[in-house]
Amino acid sequence: MNKTVIECNGIAAGYVKGLNILQGVDLIVDEKEIVSIIGPNGAGKSTLLKAIMGIINISGGRFFINGVEKTNTPTHQIVSEGVGYVPQVENVFPSLTIEENLEIGSWSVKGNIKQTISKLYDDFPMLKERHKDKAGNLSGGQRQILALARALVTSPSILLLDEPSAGLSPVAIKEVFEIVKEINSRGVAILLVEQNATRALNFSDRGYVLDQGRNAYQGKGQELLDDPRVIDLYLGKL
C-alpha cells in the first residue's frame, strides 16, 4: 500500500469571503502517482490547487501533507513540505534570467544550490544554453519547461501542475508531457489539472471529475474515459 502524500477532506474555498468556489472537495494523491483533475470551466480545478498551496484561504474542511494537517499554512511553508507548484499563468519571473529563476526556485533549499541547478541543466540543455537570457524572452513552451525546472529545484515529493498544455503548440505539449512523465518516473507524484480531459486521463493513474465545486466522479484514468456519464458530460461523444 502506497503512502498518501496529499489528502483533502471536504475542502471549501474561494476568492471572495462568503462566496466559495469549492464546496467540499475530497481528494487523495499517493506517492509516485499521477492524478488528474478534470471538469468543465468554473468547476474549481485551479482553485483547488491554489487552496492546497495556501494562495487562497481554506474556509472549510481539512488538508494534510504526509498525514500532518496543513490547512491554511502559509505558501512558503507548504513549499518546504515538499510540494512544488507550476501555475498556469505567470509561472516564470520574466525580468529575471533563467539562472536567477532557478536560484529563486531554490530559495528554501539548504546546501549546495549550484550543484542542484547544474544537475537540472543536464536534464534541460535548453536552459543551460540560455541561462543568461531573461525568462520574459522565452517562447511559451520554453517558459513551461523553465517553470517545471523552477518547481523541481526543491526536489519536491509532489508536483502540482495547472494546465501545463495551455496555449502551447502540439509539439510543445508533447514535449512537456514527456518531461512530466520522466519526472514522475523518478518518484515524484503528479497532481495535474487539465482542460483536455482525454489527454489527461490517458496520462494518469487516477482521475477526479469536478463539477461546480464538488466531486462528481472519480476512478482509474481508463475507467473514467470509458464511463458513459463522463463522456456525455465532459468529453463529448468521441
Place this chain on the structure above:
Amino acid sequence: MIEQLGNGLLLGIIIAVASVALSLLYGVTRIVNFAHGEIIALGAIATLFLSSPVDSRVIFLDRFSPLGNNFYISVVISVILCGLLGGILEFFLFRPLRKAEVGNIAVLVVTIGLSLFLRHIYLLFNAKPQNFPLELQRRETYLFFDMTPRNFRVLILGIFVMVLIGLFLNYTRIGKAMRAVRDSNDLASVSGINSDNIILFTWISSSMLAGLAGVFQATINDVRYNMGFLILLLIFAGTVLGGIGTSFGAMVGGFIIGIVVNVSVGLPFMEGHTEAKNAVALAIMILILLFRPQGIFGEKERVS
C-alpha cells in the same frame, strides 16, 4: 546654461536617490506612496534636531532644544529612524491593508492622507526653513561645473550609493528575491519565499534611501517641513521617465529631471520666469513618454 549644470547634477542626485527608493517600493508592493516626501523630510528634520548645537535657535515645539551630536552620527541615526518609520508603516498599516485586500486606489488615498498628516506634524515641530550646522564653503570648479566641496562629496556619495543598490539588486540573494516579488508576488511565494519579509525589507530600505535623499537635499538647500512634498512631483517624474519599476531607469530618469530643471533656467525664454523650471522638466517627460510609453529603460515584455 553651463553654470547651471552643477546645480542640475546636485538636484539630479537628490531626485535620483529618491526615485530609486520610490521605484523599489512601487515595484515590490505596487503602492504609489505619496508619503514618500515626508519620509525624505524626516531624514533632514531628524538630522537637524540631532546635530544642531544645544543652544542654537533651532528649537522644536518651542520646548525641546537640539541634541548637538556629531553631524555624521546624526545622519546615520536619522537614516535608521527613517527605516524604522518605513518598517512601522508596513507592519501596522500597509500589511493589514494588504491582508484585507484593500484595492490599490484606496491604498493610494491612504498614502495621501498619511502624507498630509506627517507633514503637519513636522510643521508643529519646525515651521521655519533651517540650515544644518555646517560651515559655509566657497564654490570650486570640478571639471566644468562649480559647486562647494561639500556638495561635490554629496554627489560622489550619491553615485556610490546608487552603484551599491545596483550591485545589491543584481548579485545578492535578497536583492534577487526583491526582483522576484516585483515580477510576481504569488510565484515568489510558491518558490518558497516569505514575501511578507521581503516587502518589510523593501519598506525599510526604501525609507532609509528616502531619508538619505532628504539629508542630501537639506545639505544642498535647507530643511523645511514640506521639503519632500515640494520635490515629490519631480520624483514621480523621474520614476516614470526611467520606466516604472526599473531601478536603473529611476536613477537615470531622476538625473535627467534634476538636470533639465536647473539647466532650463538658462533658456532664453525662461528669463524672469525661473519658477517655471519644473514645468519644462515635466514637459520633457511627457514628450519622451509620447515616443517611449514604457519609459526610457522600461521593457516591453513578451506576453504569452
